[in-house]
Amino acid sequence: MGVEEKLPSGVLLTTLENLFGYMRSAAFWPATFGLACCAIEMMTYGAPRYDSGRWGQEVFRASPRQADLMIVAGRVSQKMAPVLRQIYDQMPNPKWVLAMGVCASTGGMFNNYAIVQGVDHVVPVDMYLPGCPPRPEMLIDAMFKLREKVRNTPIGLNAIEAAQEQEQRQLEAPTLVEQKGLLR
Amino acid sequence: MSTTDTTDEATEQDPFAAGGDAAEGHVYTVTGQDWDSLVSEQAERGDERIVVNMGPQHPSTHGVLRLILELEGESVTEARCGIGYLHTGIEKNMEFRNWTQGVTFCTRMDYLAPLHNETTYCLGVERLLDIEAEIPEKASVLRVLMLELNRISSHLVCIATGGMEIGALTVMTIGFREREKVLDAFELITGLRMNHAYIRPGGVAQDLPDKALDFVKDLVVWMKKHLPEYAAFCNENPVFKARLSGVGHLDLAGCLALGITGPPLRATGYDWDLRKKQPYCGYETYDFEVQTWDTMDAYGRFRIRLNEMWQSLTIIEQCVERLEKMRGAPIMIADKKIAWPAQLSIGSDGMGNSNEYIKHIMGQSMEALIHHFKLVTEGFRVPPGQAYIPIESPRGELGAHVVSDGGTRPFRAHFRDPSFTNLQAMPVMCEGAMVSDVVVAVASLDPVMGGVDR
Amino acid sequence: MSDIHEESDEKAPIKGAEPEGESEPDARTKPESLTGEAPSVDSGATEAEEDEAQLATTEPTAEVLQVRRGMFGVKGSGDTSGYGGLTRVVEFPAAATPPFGGWWDQVYDRIGALIPDFSDVITKVVIHRGEITFHVERHHLPNLVQHLRDDARLRFEFCSSVSGVHYPADKGAELHAVYHLQSMTHNRRIRLEVSAPDSDPHIPSVVATYPTADWHERETYDMFGIVFDGHPALTRILMPDDWPGYPQRKDYPLGGIPVEYKGATIPPPDQRRSYS
Numbered sequence: 001m002g003v004e005e006k007l008p009s010g011v012l013l014t015t016l017e018n019l020f021g022y023m024r025s026a027a028f029w030p031a032t033f034g035l036a037c038c039a040i041e042m043m044t045y046g047a048p049r050y051d052s053g054r055w056g057q058e059v060f061r062a063s064p065r066q067a068d069l070m071i072v073a074g075r076v077s078q079k080m081a082p083v084l085r086q087i088y089d090q091m092p093n094p095k096w097v098l099a100m101g102v103c104a105s106t107g108g109m110f111n112n113y114a115i116v117q118g119v120d121h122v123v124p125v126d127m128y129l130p131g132c133p134p135r136p137e138m139l140i141d142a143m144f145k146l147r148e149k150v151r152n153t154p155i156g157l158n159a160i161e162a163a164q165e166q167e168q169r170q171l172e173a174p175t176l177v178e179q180k181g182l183l184r
Numbered sequence: 185m186s187t188t189d190t191t192d193e194a195t196e197q198d199p200f201a202a203g204g205d206a207a208e209g210h211v212y213t214v215t216g217q218d219w220d221s222l223v224s225e226q227a228e229r230g231d232e233r234i235v236v237n238m239g240p241q242h243p244s245t246h247g248v249l250r251l252i253l254e255l256e257g258e259s260v261t262e263a264r265c266g267i268g269y270l271h272t273g274i275e276k277n278m279e280f281r282n283w284t285q286g287v288t289f290c291t292r293m294d295y296l297a298p299l300h301n302e303t304t305y306c307l308g309v310e311r312l313l314d315i316e317a318e319i320p321e322k323a324s325v326l327r328v329l330m331l332e333l334n335r336i337s338s339h340l341v342c343i344a345t346g347g348m349e350i351g352a353l354t355v356m357t358i359g360f361r362e363r364e365k366v367l368d369a370f371e372l373i374t375g376l377r378m379n380h381a382y383i384r385p386g387g388v389a390q391d392l393p394d395k396a397l398d399f400v401k402d403l404v405v406w407m408k409k410h411l412p413e414y415a416a417f418c419n420e421n422p423v424f425k426a427r428l429s430g431v432g433h434l435d436l437a438g439c440l441a442l443g444i445t446g447p448p449l450r451a452t453g454y455d456w457d458l459r460k461k462q463p464y465c466g467y468e469t470y471d472f473e474v475q476t477w478d479t480m481d482a483y484g485r486f487r488i489r490l491n492e493m494w495q496s497l498t499i500i501e502q503c504v505e506r507l508e509k510m511r512g513a514p515i516m517i518a519d520k521k522i523a524w525p526a527q528l529s530i531g532s533d534g535m536g537n538s539n540e541y542i543k544h545i546m547g548q549s550m551e552a553l554i555h556h557f558k559l560v561t562e563g564f565r566v567p568p569g570q571a572y573i574p575i576e577s578p579r580g581e582l583g584a585h586v587v588s589d590g591g592t593r594p595f596r597a598h599f600r601d602p603s604f605t606n607l608q609a610m611p612v613m614c615e616g617a618m619v620s621d622v623v624v625a626v627a628s629l630d631p632v633m634g635g636v637d638r
Numbered sequence: 639m640s641d642i643h644e645e646s647d648e649k650a651p652i653k654g655a656e657p658e659g660e661s662e663p664d665a666r667t668k669p670e671s672l673t674g675e676a677p678s679v680d681s682g683a684t685e686a687e688e689d690e691a692q693l694a695t696t697e698p699t700a701e702v703l704q705v706r707r708g709m710f711g712v713k714g715s716g717d718t719s720g721y722g723g724l725t726r727v728v729e730f731p732a733a734a735t736p737p738f739g740g741w742w743d744q745v746y747d748r749i750g751a752l753i754p755d756f757s758d759v760i761t762k763v764v765i766h767r768g769e770i771t772f773h774v775e776r777h778h779l780p781n782l783v784q785h786l787r788d789d790a791r792l793r794f795e796f797c798s799s800v801s802g803v804h805y806p807a808d809k810g811a812e813l814h815a816v817y818h819l820q821s822m823t824h825n826r827r828i829r830l831e832v833s834a835p836d837s838d839p840h841i842p843s844v845v846a847t848y849p850t851a852d853w854h855e856r857e858t859y860d861m862f863g864i865v866f867d868g869h870p871a872l873t874r875i876l877m878p879d880d881w882p883g884y885p886q887r888k889d890y891p892l893g894g895i896p897v898e899y900k901g902a903t904i905p906p907p908d909q910r911r912s913y914s
Contacts, residue, residue: 032243036270036634037295037378039247040341044367047360062243077637079878080240080248080269087241106897109289111906113885113893114273114877133378180901268876273893276886280907311767440795440822443850461825568730569766572818572829574798585816587803590704590728596886600799600818608853637876 009157017155024068024094025150027056028143031067031091033084035074038101041133042073050136057143064090069146070123075103076116088123096126098146101133108132233261238622240269246345246626247633249607253614253622260622263614265607270637278597282563283309284524286594288381290584293599294635295379296341299334300577301584301635302383303327305597307464307573308586309385312566315517322513323387324466329400329503330373330382331465331575332496336407337366338578339489343414346486346627350427355417362410369403372396375528385564386523387516392507400504404497411497414490428483432613432625435480442612443605446580447492448629450476451484458576470499482628489630492578522564525556563592572600579603579630601635704728731766738763741826742770748792752785753778771829776841779832780868783844786819794819794828797848800855802862804887812836813864817844817851834864843869861886 007013034042046052046060061067064087076084088097099119102108105128107117116122126149129142154162226234238251250266274293278286290305291298310316344359367377373396374380374389382389418424434444436452449456457474459467475491477484516523525545529538545553566588574583580602587596606629613625706726737743742765750756759782762773774782786794798818805812811833820827834841843866844851855866856875863884866872874881883890894906904910 033241035248036272037292040295040378043345044360044364047364048357049361049364060243064241075270075272077269077271078881079271079876083240083269107895109292110272110274110277111892111894111897112273112277113891114271117895135377176898176900177903178901182900268874268878271876273885276892277907280892311769314767441849443797443848456822461822462827568728570771570816570829571767571769572798572827581798583798583818585799585801585818589730596803598799598801598803598816600801604853604857605799605850608850 007156013156013158017153017158020155021151021153024153025147028069028096028147029059029061029067030057030069030071031064031087032060032062033070033072033087035072035076035080036103038073038104038131038133041136041139042071042100045136045139050140052140052143055143055147064088065092067091068095069098070095071098071100072104072119072123073100075101075108075110076119076122077114078116081116081122084119085122096146096150097123098127098129098142099125100129100131100139100142102130103132105130236619240266243349246349246631249626249631249633249636251610251622251626253619255619258618260614260617260619263611263622265610267604267607267633267636270633272634272638274638275597275599278594280593282592283566283594284384284559284563286597287384288379290597290599291379291381292634293638294577294579294582294601294603294632296338296632297334297577297579297582298379299327299330299383300575300582301599302381303331303465304573304575304577304582304599305584305586306383306385307575308571308584308597309566311571311573312569312586312588313385313522313564314567315386315519315522318517318519319387320514320517321466322507322510323515323517325503325506325510326388326392326515327383327465328467328470329500329507330370330388332499332503333366333369333400335496335578336493337363337370339493340366342489342578342627342630343418343486346624346630347418349623349627350424352417352424355414358410358413358417362407365403365406369396369400372399384516384524386519387514389524390528391515397504397507400500404500404504407493407497411490411493418486419490425483427620427624428481428486428628429479430481430483431617431621432482432485432628433480434609434613438609438612442609444580444609446576446578446602446606446630447485447488448606448609449580450474450488451478452476452480453478458574458581462574464573464575470502472499482624485628485630489578520552520555521559523559525552525559565590565592574600577602579632579635580606582635599635599638601638603629603631603633603635604638607631607636731764733762734765736763738765738770741824745770745792745826745828748789749782749785752789753782769827769829771831773831773833776832776834779830780842780844780847783817783819783830783847787847792821793823794821794826796820796822797844797850797854798827800844800851800858802858802864802886804862806888808833810835813839813862815841815858815864839864840867841865842867843872845869860884863887 007016034040044050046058052058057069064070068091070088070091072084088095097119099105103110103115104119105125107115109132111117119125127142127146129138131138134142153159233254233256236253236255238253240248240250242249242251248269250269252264252266253260254262272292274289278289281289286309287302287305290301293301307316310319340359340363344356344363347353347355347359370380371377373392374382434442434448434452436449436454438444439449439452439454445456445458453476455474455476458464459472460474472495475488475495477487525541528536545556568588568590570585570587572583572585574581576582581600582602583600585596585598585600586594589595607626609629610622610626613629614622617625704727706728707724736746738746746760746763749760753759759775759778760772761775764771764773786792796819798820800815800817803814803816805814808814812835814831814833817830817832818827819830832841839862841864843855845855845866846868852870853875855869856872858864859866859869859872860874860876861884873879877885885893892906892908894908896903896905
């Protein structure tokens with residue numbers, strides 16, 4: 001976009017950040033990407049008991065062009081992965097991805113030829129939600145955490161700085177396999 | 185030049201392959217432009233027939249189903265299904281796990297009726313083990329109870345999503361509201377809302393908790409009060425009837441040729457229900473009626489599903505009566521070399537092995553410890569052979585063809601899934617109809633893509 | 639210890655089942671009493687289980703799955719149970735000879751009446767746990783299946799499923815296609831099993847008789863590579879159209895990746911250690 005990218009760091013930028021964050025997190029519109037069992041739990045999340053309409057998400061947009069959140073609910077097979085990417089590409093910015101369930105996060109119990117071992121192989125993921133399937137309460141929790149994250153997203157210069165910092169941190173951090181001896 | 189000619193020519197090798205290349209004819213790309221420009225483009229080109237791709241991501245195709253429709257105006261001249269978007273390789277995965285662990289895999293195939301998947305698999309394994317006669321009666325009654333509760337929850341989802349797909353959103357909200365109660369019952373008895381690995385070879389995993397029967401009785405009362413709402417909403421609703429009557433017509437010969445079972449078959453008037461014809465788990469001792477309808481269309485299938493829910497409630501009441509008299513009866517086979525060990529109970533951190541059981545295996549019985557160890561690490565061995573025991577799932581005949589080579593793992597476990605077979609009827613039902621009827625026809629078949637693709 | 643098979647071949651008293659018509663149920667995990675060198679056995683004097691083990695049919699390698707030695711199947715050293723001398727032969731259920739009993743005979747005889755020389759067509763009949771399986775020679779399959787569907791006394795009008803099984807040990811007939819047929823009129827079920835070698839994986843299609851087999855045969859082709867001749871459109875159905883290989887064969891790996899934890903990785907299930 002235009003103006004906010006060019007603002008210098010300062011009060012104006014932070015205020016604008018807060019405003020954008022508040023607006024964007026107020027009501028996500030999820031795109032329907034229910035694949036398997038998690039899709040059913042996602043439907044109950046939109047259903048009366050765990051009503052997602054309380055925070056503006058009862059409208060699951062069928063068209064990705066009108067959505068800003070993609071909840072990948074279920075196992076992504078090799079055949080489905082290009083479709084997933086295409087739907088993600090069709091969503092306009094700003095957009096977020098929530099990987100619901102273990103199959104979407106890491107491939108889950110299906111560590112085999114047919115399942116993509118985590119949708120982060122295909123799209124960038126903002127929130128991972130484990131569970132098989134996660135209860136609707138867990139999805140609510142993930143959604144709230146995502147809202148917090150979006151609420152506090154830096155923009156413009158702050159975003160560039162934050163990205164650089166994160167990259168530096170991740171370059172220096174030990175890999176998972178190296179983190180031994182944690183139980184002592 | 186119409187799209188059909190080039191399509192045929194380019195795909196003569198593979199008529200089912202994705203035919204969306206630009207080389208095969210003009211591709212109209214919808215990018216959010218004004219719809220009129222698309223229509224006028226088509227009018228200019230004079231293309232009579234257009235190949236439209238619905239899905240795999242689509243709110244109305246009941247999951248990741250790809251419908252490839254060739255349209256002439258609003259009518260469908262040819263229709264094909266593209267499936268495989270949810271293929272998980274569950275059957276191959278089961279070949280690398282124990283027989284008991286196989287239950288947790290097969291339960292995720294048809295994810296709206298997980299207990300049915302488990303049951304057909306366990307029945308096959310039990311037949312190979314030759315322990316069919318030794319399954320305790322309480323385990324069979326519990327299986328029937330859970331199967332019927334699952335039938336209710338599955339039919340509710342079918343009705344709810346079917347209603348949503350044709351635009352009746354209230355049906356969806358009330359459907360899911362009812363279903364929550366059933367899921368509560370599942371959670372109380374099995375510990376999970378969905379994909380419970382509850383039915384295991386030899387019996388069931390856990391006994392009923394104390395309040396369970398009262399809960400189920402309350403559930404039945406609640407259902408009886410609320411199920412008439414669906415009938416009130418839909419049965420005589422003129423819009424609903426107009427959308428569903430006469431749509432998705434499939435007569436008996438068509439059903440048998442295409443291998444269709446379940447509500448679509450019973451909508452032709454033929455009362456084929458495996459619970460009556462080839463009973464399992466003691467179904468012959470329960471008093472219920474097979475529901476049929478005679479209009480062979482989507483409306484008939486809807487009415488059958490509603491009526492089947494009422495019959496399920498009857499069966500559940502009978503199960504509860506029997507279970508009241510069976511308190512304390514065993515729920516797993518007596519043979520300790522096969523019975524899954526470890527009775528679970530609610531521990532301080534949620535769930536875990538019951539303390540009495542641990543005292544027993546650690547302090548009282550060496551054999552019990554050995555059995556526990558062998559079963560949990562290696563699993564039991566099943567004699568070589570093959571078995572196929574189909575059951576009546578909410579969608580039709582669900583059967584597991586289980587092959588054993590004498591080992592601790594299934595050599596091959598293939599599931600004959602009703603959704604996979606029923607979906608073959610989609611072209612027959614849709615060609616000649618309108619696009620809106622395609623949605624209704626597919627919804628009336630009630631395919632669950634997890635079962636279709638496995 | 640391959641002597642067991644050779645000896646049983648020569649000394650096997652009967653090819654086929656016990657007189658009562660049904661194959662003897664297999665010995666389960668009960669240890670056999672075969673120890674050491676294979677003893678020569680009289681048919682009259684032995685127990686049913688030993689008889690079963692001796693009843694290696696004329697194709698011993700196809701029927702005998704494995705010979706398990708020792709209590710826990712541990713090879714080499716390490717089995718300290720003291721039962722290291724135990725030898726158990728694990729076999730598929732043996733073939734049955736007529737009369738089978740019940741309606742099975744009706745079906746069998748009726749097929750015989752309809753198809754002359756049907757011993758070429760049905761190569762083996764196995765009855766196990768109350769289910770009957772006809773092993774059919776693949777070239778005769780369409781003809782047999784048409785009779786099964788059309789004849790009034792057979793009337794197997796419903797084909798439940800067609801699936802494949804890969805037996806790599808069954809040399810010359812590795813790929814099996816299994817057909818489950820159901821007669822709704824008579825409320826019966828039978829199973830047909832057809833085999834094809836890896837080198838020539840062709841089996842005639844039954845879609846002309848049972849249209850429902852369309853997608854089932856496509857799935858079997860997709861997963862096992864069995865080509866069904868005469869199928870209207872045999873293409874991949876579950877895997878992407880250009881996928882190489884046939885996933886559910888035994889020589890196709892499960893394809894998982896190692897899972898990383900903090901401080902360790904766990905290999906995928908097909909590459910983990912196995913103790914049995």
